[in-house]
Amino acid sequence: MGRRVVLDEECCIGCGSCAELCPEVFEMDEEAEKARVLLAEGGDEECIEDAITTCPEDCIAWED
DSSP, rough: OOOOOEETTTTTOOOOOOHHOOTTEEEEETTEEEEEESOOOOOOOOHHHHHHHHHHHHEEEOOO
């Protein structure tokens, strides 16, 4: 099993940058006004790295 992308929804401020950069992996939960992970395993790793770097609250990370 490879690494997975995780998002700490409690720290998420709902800026939407991850969903905008990487819509196949992240989406916005309009009701909760937070992002969530759609595809924890897989997706474009470069895109996920961009989302990790762009997150203003450092809520996104890789988990082994």
